[in-house]
Amino acid sequence: MSLDSKIPEGDLEVKWRDYKSHVKLVNPSNKRKLEVIVVGTGLAGASAAAALGELGYKVKAFCFQDSPRRAHSISAQGGINAAKNYQNDGDSVFRLFYDTVKGGDYRSREANVYRLAEVSASIIDQCVAQGVPFAREYGGLLSNRSFGGTQVQRTFYAAGQTGQQLLLGAYSALERQVALGNVKMYSRHEMLDVVMIDGKARGIIARDLITGELERYFGHSVLLCTGGYANVFYLSTNAMGCNVTASWKAHKKGAYFGNPCFTQIHPTCIPVSGDHQSKLTLMSESLRNDGRIWVPKKQGDNRKPTDIPETERDYYLERRYPAFGNLVPRDVASRASKERCDEGYGVGTTKMAVYLDFTDAIKRYGMIELGKQGLETADDKTIEKLGKAVITEKYGNLFEMYEKITSENPYEIPMRIYPAAHYTMGGLWVDYELMTTIPGLYCLGEANFSDHGANRLGASALMQGLADGYFVIPYTLGNYLADEIRTATIPTTHPAFEDTENAVRIRIEKLMNIKGSESVESFHKRLGKIMWDKCGMARNEKGLQSAIEELRALRTEFWSNVRIPGEINEMNPELDKAGRVADFIELGELMCMDALDRKESCGGHFREEMQTEEGEAKRDDANYSYVSAWEYAEGGEKLHKEELAFDVVKPTQRSYK
Amino acid sequence: MEHYNMDLTLKVWKQNNSKTKGRFETYEVKGISSEMSFLEMFDVLNERLISEDKDPIAFDHDCREGICGMCSMYVNGRAHGPWEKNTVCQLHMRAFKSGETIVVEPWRSAAFPVIKDLVVDRDAFDRIIQAGGYISVNTGNAVDANTLPIEKYRADESFFAASCIGCGACVAACPNGSAMLFVSAKVSQLALLPQGEPERKTRVLNMVAQMDKEGFGNCSNVYACEAECPKGVSVANIARMNREYLSAGLSDEASI
Numbered sequence: 001m002s003l004d005s006k007i008p009e010g011d012l013e014v015k016w017r018d019y020k021s022h023v024k025l026v027n028p029s030n031k032r033k034l035e036v037i038v039v040g041t042g043l044a045g046a047s048a049a050a051a052l053g054e055l056g057y058k059v060k061a062f063c064f065q066d067s068p069r070r071a072h073s074i075s076a077q078g079g080i081n082a083a084k085n086y087q088n089d090g091d092s093v094f095r096l097f098y099d100t101v102k103g104g105d106y107r108s109r110e111a112n113v114y115r116l117a118e119v120s121a122s123i124i125d126q127c128v129a130q131g132v133p134f135a136r137e138y139g140g141l142l143s144n145r146s147f148g149g150t151q152v153q154r155t156f157y158a159a160g161q162t163g164q165q166l167l168l169g170a171y172s173a174l175e176r177q178v179a180l181g182n183v184k185m186y187s188r189h190e191m192l193d194v195v196m197i198d199g200k201a202r203g204i205i206a207r208d209l210i211t212g213e214l215e216r217y218f219g220h221s222v223l224l225c226t227g228g229y230a231n232v233f234y235l236s237t238n239a240m241g242c243n244v245t246a247s248w249k250a251h252k253k254g255a256y257f258g259n260p261c262f263t264q265i266h267p268t269c270i271p272v273s274g275d276h277q278s279k280l281t282l283m284s285e286s287l288r289n290d291g292r293i294w295v296p297k298k299q300g301d302n303r304k305p306t307d308i309p310e311t312e313r314d315y316y317l318e319r320r321y322p323a324f325g326n327l328v329p330r331d332v333a334s335r336a337s338k339e340r341c342d343e344g345y346g347v348g349t350t351k352m353a354v355y356l357d358f359t360d361a362i363k364r365y366g367m368i369e370l371g372k373q374g375l376e377t378a379d380d381k382t383i384e385k386l387g388k389a390v391i392t393e394k395y396g397n398l399f400e401m402y403e404k405i406t407s408e409n410p411y412e413i414p415m416r417i418y419p420a421a422h423y424t425m426g427g428l429w430v431d432y433e434l435m436t437t438i439p440g441l442y443c444l445g446e447a448n449f450s451d452h453g454a455n456r457l458g459a460s461a462l463m464q465g466l467a468d469g470y471f472v473i474p475y476t477l478g479n480y481l482a483d484e485i486r487t488a489t490i491p492t493t494h495p496a497f498e499d500t501e502n503a504v505r506i507r508i509e510k511l512m513n514i515k516g517s518e519s520v521e522s523f524h525k526r527l528g529k530i531m532w533d534k535c536g537m538a539r540n541e542k543g544l545q546s547a548i549e550e551l552r553a554l555r556t557e558f559w560s561n562v563r564i565p566g567e568i569n570e571m572n573p574e575l576d577k578a579g580r581v582a583d584f585i586e587l588g589e590l591m592c593m594d595a596l597d598r599k600e601s602c603g604g605h606f607r608e609e610m611q612t613e614e615g616e617a618k619r620d621d622a623n624y625s626y627v628s629a630w631e632y633a634e635g636g637e638k639l640h641k642e643e644l645a646f647d648v649v650k651p652t653q654r655s656y657k
Numbered sequence: 658m659e660h661y662n663m664d665l666t667l668k669v670w671k672q673n674n675s676k677t678k679g680r681f682e683t684y685e686v687k688g689i690s691s692e693m694s695f696l697e698m699f700d701v702l703n704e705r706l707i708s709e710d711k712d713p714i715a716f717d718h719d720c721r722e723g724i725c726g727m728c729s730m731y732v733n734g735r736a737h738g739p740w741e742k743n744t745v746c747q748l749h750m751r752a753f754k755s756g757e758t759i760v761v762e763p764w765r766s767a768a769f770p771v772i773k774d775l776v777v778d779r780d781a782f783d784r785i786i787q788a789g790g791y792i793s794v795n796t797g798n799a800v801d802a803n804t805l806p807i808e809k810y811r812a813d814e815s816f817f818a819a820s821c822i823g824c825g826a827c828v829a830a831c832p833n834g835s836a837m838l839f840v841s842a843k844v845s846q847l848a849l850l851p852q853g854e855p856e857r858k859t860r861v862l863n864m865v866a867q868m869d870k871e872g873f874g875n876c877s878n879v880y881a882c883e884a885e886c887p888k889g890v891s892v893a894n895i896a897r898m899n900r901e902y903l904s905a906g907l908s909d910e911a912s913i
């Protein structure tokens with residue numbers, strides 16, 4: 001099958017407008033007869049389900065948590081981008097588009113990214129109308145901050161809880177549609193397979209996580225909005241339940257997997273403290289607006305950070321990248337921390353950490369506040385107090401979170417931070433309409449591969465999730481469903497449902513019958529270690545090859561020695577997790593294959609063999625300017641390539657110097 | 658801070674499902690690091706139970722950073738445990754000393770039936786939101802976001818109310834099992850914003866009606882909810898909701 005990205009003709013600026021003007025429509029009375037399954041109710045899924053419910057489609061929505069309000073989107077901290085140019089600092093749709101393509105290291109589709117930038121402003125309007133309490137200035141207008149990889153202030157935020165507020169907005173829109181009877185919500189349900197009839201996605205098999213029962217659901221089309229797969233690394237900033245199962249099942253049914261090796265390692269996370277660690281906590285990128293990153297100039301310096309004088313500190317990001325300083329994109333910042341720690345300059349007990357220091361910001365804000373009060377000078381204490389109050393207003397909840405975890409007060413002692421797995425740019429391959437290679441199966445939000453290329457810029461995931469759900473899918477889905485108005489609801493007694501359910505049942509029974517001696521958690525940890533060491537921040541041919549061998553062995557061992565307690569027909573979190581880890585192990589292998597294939601460094605994908613003399617990522621546009629799209633086939637994964645065309649932005653060596 | 662290891666006795670509520678009766682089970686755990694989170698301590702215990710072919714303890718959790726509202730344990734008689742303004746997933750073991758006995762129970766409320774062990778059913782909260790916890794604005798209808806300036810203090814107050822994570826600790830902490838703090842937080846968030854104005858009256862009436870229908874208790878101004886709320890949602894919201902309710906009720910009658 002050849003890949004058709006279905007990018008509309010015409011200039012970049014008119015593609016989406018023209019598409020919307022000519023796309024097929026479904027009339028209201030037909031919408032009522034068309035059923036749509038939305039799997040996942042994070043930002044992408046909740047916004048899609050709500051918007052489609054509003055249009056009159058019959059929607060069924062699923063999530064594995066006890067409520068849609070708990071999706072992982074809730075934990076996003078820093079903010080959401082939009083090209084509003086409220087700050088009059090030169091922002092525009094084009095600039096947001098340009099920054100995103102460049103930030104993604106020229107591995108995303110221009111047309112998709114342009115559309116994203118184009119609809120970004122409407123997202124903010126919609127959210128404000130829903131009652132999302134974004135931060136405001138004293139004049140009552142919306143406030144903005146900057147984020148990495150850009151030089152304008154276009155990030156909207158609600159303290160350090162932006163994801164929470166946006167998700168609660170989408171959740172309330174969703175619950176309104178539930179109340180109106182347009183959406184039926186299935187919480188504590190996990191989708192375990194796609195049902196295919198005549199080559200089209202026509203439903204899902206889901207497991208009720210309370211009773212363990214398998215259930216069948218029909219839909220004229222199915223939308224996967226199931227989030228990212230960073231938990232393949234075991235330790236990540238993602239919520240514990242984040243998984244790849246829905247995408248992986250779809251992949252095995254024919255959906256190509258795009259750029260699986262493109263994963264984002266976030267530079268500012270609280271470092272690992274011990275073997276008991278179950279997850280890592282992000283300290284939002286917004287902190288880099290005010291915090292300065294440094295390590296001691298001397299290797300193995302064991303002094304307290306506050307005892308190290310200014311002249312003996314190396315603010316290495318400011319030194320290496322004077323133009324962007326502490327605000328370089330994530331991939332660049334992460335690698336720079338790793339480099340310093342690998343060279344022996346790391347701090348803290350494990351020496352795998354760097355400092356993020358707010359002393360200067362506290363002073364600076366203190367002086368500004370002083371000025372606002374009409375005073376010229378005051379003692380250091382007063383200035384500090386004023387400055388700290390500003391920092392509290394901006395990042396209070398993050399500072400509290402840091403102190404709860406580390407029992408250190410970041411107002412007094414610099415934070416210790418280190419990179420951690422955070423986000424996955426890769427995901428199911430989709431065309432311009434967000435359809436996967438399976439007709440009728442769509443993929444939205446972090447679960448798809450589409451807009452961020454090889455590296456996502458901060459505050460762009462929330463934007464993409466809501467763009468997909470509120471403003472893209474309501475148009476593109478109609479284009480498909482317009483041809484489905486004659487397809488009557490297919491009863492779930494259809495043999496395809498029966499067969500798929502049986503296959504799911506057999507797999508669950510197989511898992512339960514292994515009755516081995518090692519826990520699911522233990523396998524997940526081992527998987528994470530292989531992936532982090534060999535397919536993490538730096539990758540090389542030898543490491544990747546050996547990772548593939550190790551993952552194959554791990555997979556065999558898992559299927560012969562995993563121990564799952566309890567029964568099938570009851571609430572059984574260990575069983576839920578077992579299915580997810582089994583899928584992660586398979587995905588891990590594909591990630592390594594993809595990383596092996598891509599003999600260039602770009603964005604988050606750093607092949608040690610491919611770097612400039614200064615240690616920066618070296619892209620190879622002549623040979624690797626493509627999206628890798630992997631097809632699952634008997635006898636192994638098969639690689640397809642979607643060549644990328646850059647008509648507007650000319651790929652250059654990314655420079656933040 | 659100095660790290661230390663501790664041995665503890667845990668008394669944990671075990672209940673197979675909503676139909677069976679529950680009981681406390683006692684577990685001894687050893688070598689728990691003060692750096693672990695409370696849930697990581699449960700991970701360690703569950704790993705051991707699995708290796709001994711025993712039934713692990715089911716508990717709800719997801720983000721483990723205090724924002725999803727999924728975790729819900731009643732620790733030594735307090736919702737979310739001993740720390741102020743804290744979820745149980747953010748509670749760390751340095752809150753305890755070696756030799757202590759810790760009692761862990763699920764939320765107790767008629768409106769939150771136990772599903773298994775420490776897992777409860779909080780669907781009632783979703784149904785209260787369905788009754789009116791939203792602004793009726795279809796996608797694509799919105800005006801420019803800066804059309805309506807909102808005083809900063811109002812926006813901030815609205816945000817503080819909106820920071821509720823829907824965990825249900827307020828209900829669990831309340832001797833009457835009242836959901837007033839949760840409901841008032843949503844009512845306040847939207848009542849404080851100009852966008853929430855058109856539905857201000859019906860919203861509060863419908864949400865309170867649904868709350869009563871779900872079997873939550875009455876508020877008798879004990880304020881245990883505020884003390885245990887991990888996000889510090891203020892009881893001032895309850896007062897605001899009472900005012901909203903009263904004036905909505907009055908004008909409702911007047912209009913008949």
Ligand SMILES: Cc1cc2nc3c(=O)[nH]c(=O)nc-3n(C[C@H](O)[C@H](O)[C@H](O)COP(=O)(O)OP(=O)(O)OC[C@H]3O[C@@H](n4cnc5c(N)ncnc54)[C@H](O)[C@@H]3O)c2cc1C
Binds near residue numbers: 062282445460463
């Ligand atoms: C700590 C943290 C902070 C972040 N901060 C920011 C930020 O400031 N700005 C920004 O732009 N981005 C941020 N991000 C990234 C951003 O939050 C995510 O990329 C985004 O929220 C993903 O949304 P989503 O809707 O695609 O998926 P999710 O929110 O992950 O939702 C997935 C949904 O799918 C459901 N699901 C999954 N599998 C199944 C299945 N098999 N069956 C049924 N349901 C299933 C889940 O229940 C859930 O409802 C952050 C991420 C993290 C981890």
Ligand code: SF4
Binds near residue numbers: 820821823826882885
């Ligand atoms: S008001 Fe507080 S305690 Fe109650 S649900 Fe909200 S966050 Fe939890």
Ligand code: FES
Binds near residue numbers: 718722727744
């Ligand atoms: S697990 Fe999310 S708040 Fe505790």
